[in-house]
Amino acid sequence: MTHEAGWAHAPGALRGPSWLREPADPNDLVPLLWSSTAHKSDGDLVVGGVAMRDLVANHQSPAYVLDEADFRARAAAFRDAFSDYDVFYAGKAFLCTEVVRWIAQEGLWLDVCSDGELSVALRADFDTARIGYHGNNKTESELRRAVEAGVGRVVLDSFVEIERLAAITAELGVTQSVMVRVTAGVEAHTHEYIATAHEDQKFGFSITSGDAFDAVRRVLAAPGLEMLGLHSHIGSQIFDSAGFEVAARRVLALHARVSDELAVAMPEMDLGGGFGIAYTTQDDPSDPAQLATEMTKIVEHECRALGVAEPHLSIEPGRAIVGPAMCTVYTIGTVKPVALDGGVVRTYVSVDGGMSDNIRTALYDADYSCTLAARRSDAAPVLARVVGKHCEAGDIVVRDEFLPGDVAPDDLLAVPGTGAYCRSLASNYNHALRPPVIAVRDGVARVVVRRETEDDLLATDVGAK
Incomplete structure (x- = not known):
């Protein structure tokens, strides 16, 4: 006891x-x-x-x-293993101007989730077309700055954000590429506070309730928003690909439904990050090559089963690069x-x-x-x-x-x-x-x-x- x-x-x-x-x-x-x-x-x-x-x-x-050499090597390992993906470094893990420069030099993309993180990226002269902007409560001023800066994609997290961003793009006379973050109802085997795909939490639109489909429909109806695809993130410090498999199955089912019912083929999909590292001898993380093989097979299998074309994929490692x-x-x-x-x-x-x-x-x-x-x-x-x-x-x-x-x-x-x-x-x-x-x-x-x-x-x- x-x-x-x-x-x-x-x-x-x-x-x-x-x-x-x-x-x-x-x-x-x-x-x-x-x-x-x-x-x-x-x-x-x-x-x-x-x-x-x-x-x-x-x-x-x-x-x-x-350790600069180690950081660069880990970034390069993800870039090379996931060579057919867009690999976004998750800046929330750790960000400073010099690290943004390393990320650019190693050929990665960058994920930010606040005005401050965007400021660091801009200070480092990072290519804004290679930036994704996250966050569950992006203000009107934050969205406006992101659009004016030319960020490559905004990940939408609520119906309010869809309305805000649509109004901004209409006012500015521009089109903004977006993704819709969805919750797949997956219980990741991690701490409650860093498990982000179960239903009872603040992020994204629920697939189960139908909110996710409705969000996609509203985005498609907004003239200034270009729908890239769906975004899913199941949590952090995850070692088991089983969670990614279940999430991919549910997200791709929604992807196929959009194609069938709305006659829209979304070109992209983001599988998120959350790849674990070894903090103690009890941890057994996968290397990038193994992760790439497993995750690619999962998507290929599900797309064949659903009869849909494979979307262009992206991932968002942060901890797995800078942690160790x-x-x-x-x-x-x-x-x-x-x-x-x-x-x-x-x-x-x-x-x-x-x-x-x-x-x-x-x-x-x-x-x-x-x-x-x-x-x-x-x-x-x-x-x-x-x-x-x-x-x-x-x-x-x-x-x-x-x-x-x-x-x-x-x-x-x-x-x-x-x-x-x-x-x-x-x-x-x-x-x-x-x-x-x-x-x-x-x-x-x-x-x-x-x-x-x-x-x-x-x-x-x-x-x-």
Whole structure:
């Protein structure tokens, strides 16, 4: 039986959750969890040819460390595996001007979902014809700016948006290409908050209720809107293609119905993203080539069964590109062994960041791994919980991990897999300053997003002097 306070309080508690294995050497890296250039050199973690010891000496901690070569390689892997698709990088995972430039250079398209993300794309001179604009509550001003900027497609999410966009295109005398986002009624095997295709949630038009068909009909009736096709996204951090198969079957059935009843052959379809990555050893993600093979077969099979031509497909990987390409490096402040029931001892390791730079553990109950980053230890491993410095009991960075038993204040600690949504969801909780993003490649470290300062923090406080 599981204790309400966690596994460690239950009778006969194990030394960690069932998937966590005590390592033979807690200094070793698990390659699956790290960017491709990450390795240990005499205990020093090196990423992109830069030792974390040197990076922190020059840029302080905490800091997000972005492996440029790894990011580009993952982007290229999706581009090449899905060569017959349009591959949109999902900017919500992590976006900055330099990353937009990398995306352009690697031949990807870009998905944005806010005025701010569009601003970053425009600042980087990204080709707006290769931008898709998402969002469940796009305002009139946001839609107007998107149209005036020349975005390639707007993904419509409500009847109100159809009316707003139709009025804007009529006023401006232009035609805007659009897709209709649909919910396929698929229960993705992921956290409730990142499962986005079941019926009871805010995104898209329901296929089951008939709203999706009605939305397509209204778009086709609007002179200034060009209907590209349907858009489906079933969630995030998904490893099983079964969900995509069910969704594709239902979305393609609607695609065929539009063709039959409205005599319109929609040329495109977007299957979304949500491809999972490995945060811990319990995760087993698919590589892009495997995903491409499986998803293409699914669409080909369903189109044959329905007797319709295959639409031009697009996907939207974000996490799968940037997630593993970034780690976060911290400095340890305190180490506190805490005795629990049954003789179990958990070591609390407090770092100089926390939920302000990685909210996912608290928000999604996400699991992470970590390693000492600036020395080798011969001490036996101990079960540790890495926590932040914020005034919240739920301020947890890594819930369970084995670290060397001599872990101590001033040690550096690095957490892999922090590229997706960590900087994007970062906050100023407790008036913390958000960390910088340091791109590393070939032994060179350069700041692509600078660390916030107290001046930044006070700039919007109208009472400050």
